[in-house]
Amino acid sequence: MLRKHLTSYKYAARGIWIALRHEPNMIVHVLAAIAVVFVNYLLNISRQDWIITLMLIGVVFTAEIFNTAIETLADRITKDQDPMIGKAKDLAAGAVLMIGLIAATCAVIVYWPYLF
Numbered sequence: 001m002l003r004k005h006l007t008s009y010k011y012a013a014r015g016i017w018i019a020l021r022h023e024p025n026m027i028v029h030v031l032a033a034i035a036v037v038f039v040n041y042l043l044n045i046s047r048q049d050w051i052i053t054l055m056l057i058g059v060v061f062t063a064e065i066f067n068t069a070i071e072t073l074a075d076r077i078t079k080d081q082d083p084m085i086g087k088a089k090d091l092a093a094g095a096v097l098m099i100g101l102i103a104a105t106c107a108v109i110v111y112w113p114y115l116f
């Protein structure tokens with residue numbers, strides 16, 4: 001039971017590693033996350049603002065990993081041009097864009113009082 005549970009952590013960690021190694025967008029997200037942590041220290045933001053920014057980082061990473069999973073499945077189904085495959089990939093990419101825009105907006109709201 002415990003061994004099975006630990007094995008699933010191993011597979012899950014492999015999933016994160018695959019996304020980092022094979023998804024170029026993940027590198028952008030990692031760099032953005034490092035920048036956010038750096039700015040947080042620089043501005044000495046509150047505990048609540050740390051939690052908000054870390055949660056946003058987590059949600060963006062999660063969306064990108066799901067996007068990669070959907071792209072991988074779609075490519076396994078067919079690499080030929082197919083409108084439904086295109087739609088599925090656009091939807092997955094749209095989800096990443098959506099949370100990215102919201103995260104950027106939240107970053108402005110969080111940092112604004114520390115800057116002005």
Ligand SMILES: Nc1ncnc2c1ncn2[C@@H]1O[C@H](COP(=O)(O)OP(=O)(O)OP(=O)(O)O)[C@@H](O)[C@H]1O
Pocket residue numbers: 023025067071078079080081082083085086087089090093
């Ligand atoms: N098999 C397909 N059939 C139809 N359209 C496709 C197909 N594969 C890709 N597309 C279109 O090309 C776009 C980019 O697909 P691709 O698989 O290259 O993703 P990507 O650019 O690697 O995405 P990401 O940057 O998130 O990794 C899709 O959003 C979709 O509109």
